């Protein structure tokens with residue numbers, strides 16, 4: 001397990017510092033390879049970080065933004081992670097970035113996951129940046145405790161790509177990148193805020209089954225050391 005913790009006085013300074021660090025990684029990738037990729041999370045936590053990042057001056061036309069997970073809902077649904085990213089990250093300087101959605105209008109979520117996997121396969125691997133969040137139940141991406149395909153999602157034998165996930169705490173059927181897709185990003189971040197999530201993280205870092213707190217898979221088995229960003 002390799003983690004490095006960055007603690008900040010408040011959410012605003014976390015957002016600014018994380019955005020600075022991410023922008024540096026994207027710039028290096030563009031300088032070295034001509035393009036850059038970033039996969040981000042949804043939920044309530046990343047909004048301020050998205051807004052800080054969107055103000056950074058870099059060649060956003062060379063950046064592909066995608067999601068680590070999504071609900072099987074169209075982009076105009078208020079619970080869509082795509083909508084969150086469109087309204088907060090794909091703005092300002094970043095308005096010209098390319099967005100690769102996980103949701104597709106398809107007969108069912110499995111078909112959408114196949115289309116999303118196809119899209120992800122067209123990107124260079126690994127991702128330059130992956131920003132994960134975490135729920136108070138210890139889920140990250142859509143790796144939910146009790147999820148119907150949790151074992152498959154977390155298995156190192158499951159290839160890069162997108163699979164569906166259904167779980168009691170998840171609401172809509174989810175589309176999630178697999179563990180293999182996320183764990184070797186050049187810059188792998190767990191972004192959490194508040195005391196409750198700090199306590200959840202402490203539990204996750206202690207002994208216990210991965211299936212009870214799936215974020216443990218990332219904390220324990222990711223090939224890239226995890227940078228944990230936290231503010232109260």
Ligand SMILES: O=C1O[C@H](COP(=O)(O)O)[C@@H](O)[C@H](O)[C@H]1O
Nearest residue numbers: 041042043044045069133134135
């Ligand atoms: O369901 C989800 O929740 C987590 C955490 O969300 P938050 O509201 O507690 O910040 C998020 O990382 C994930 O992408 C999202 O789908």
